[in-house]
Amino acid sequence: MAETLSPRPAATVITVRDGANGYEILMLRRNLNSDFVGGAYVFPGGGVDETDAGPAAQGRSFGLNDVEASRRLGLESGGLAYYVACLRELFEEAGLLIVCDRLGQPVQLSDSESIRRLAASRRAVNAGTHDFIEMLEREELLLDLRGLEYVAHWVTPVGPPRRYDTRFFVVRTPPDQLATHDAGETVADQWIRPVDALDAHARGELEMIFPTIPTSRRSPIFALREKSSTTRGHWRTSFAWSRGS
Numbered sequence: 001m002a003e004t005l006s007p008r009p010a011a012t013v014i015t016v017r018d019g020a021n022g023y024e025i026l027m028l029r030r031n032l033n034s035d036f037v038g039g040a041y042v043f044p045g046g047g048v049d050e051t052d053a054g055p056a057a058q059g060r061s062f063g064l065n066d067v068e069a070s071r072r073l074g075l076e077s078g079g080l081a082y083y084v085a086c087l088r089e090l091f092e093e094a095g096l097l098i099v100c101d102r103l104g105q106p107v108q109l110s111d112s113e114s115i116r117r118l119a120a121s122r123r124a125v126n127a128g129t130h131d132f133i134e135m136l137e138r139e140e141l142l143l144d145l146r147g148l149e150y151v152a153h154w155v156t157p158v159g160p161p162r163r164y165d166t167r168f169f170v171v172r173t174p175p176d177q178l179a180t181h182d183a184g185e186t187v188a189d190q191w192i193r194p195v196d197a198l199d200a201h202a203r204g205e206l207e208m209i210f211p212t213i214p215t216s217r218r219s220p221i222f223a224l225r226e227k228s229s230t231t232r233g234h235w236r237t238s239f240a241w242s243r244g245s
Helices: 055-059 066-073 080-094 112-127 132-139 194-202 212-228
Strands: 008-019 022-030 045-047 142-144 149-155 164-172 186-192 235-238
Touching: 008 080, 022 080, 022 194, 045 080, 055 080, 055 132, 066 080, 066 149, 080 112, 080 132, 080 142, 080 164, 112 132, 149 212, 186 194, 194 212
Parallel strands: 008 164, 149 235
Antiparallel strands: 008 022, 008 045, 022 186, 149 164
């Protein structure tokens, strides 16, 4: 009997902003040559790395500890690593860095020197020559986890060659930063209303994988929750990595 492949822990973030005709979500297009859902539009995200769970990462996190993070995710321990991975992947794939100082004050990163320096750091982190947490230490920044809302949980069923145990989060984009794809794993970025993304997918103009579709449909619920309540909840479901609905 073939060994059952255990799902890899992963984190994905639905990044939202206010648009002229309603709120918009950030979607990235996977590289067409990727061996995993190439060409599909996805939310920023990826696997949880060992360093995401390390003491250095915990020391660079503000507003949440592992006990509370694990409680929210229904885990005995290790929950904080998903939150850290979420913001790390957002920086690596979209260039957005949600951080604060040691007093919890947001850090403005819109000046030309900060943009230049962080763009160089992003390239180095993606190339594997710099460590993300070490970059935060060097910049004297803390990951601001206060605005991350846990909203969904998807697990790949047995069968596909890759399996993921993915936690979905939602967060508002920093108003002073510009999202850009990494020109490696992703080749395009787009801010779009969820209803427009779903309509484009239905017309065959925007390829989306199954977890992205129902999560996009639910995203208005996430936005309303953020505005009206501090109640935290999530859905757990199983899915197959299929293309289209």
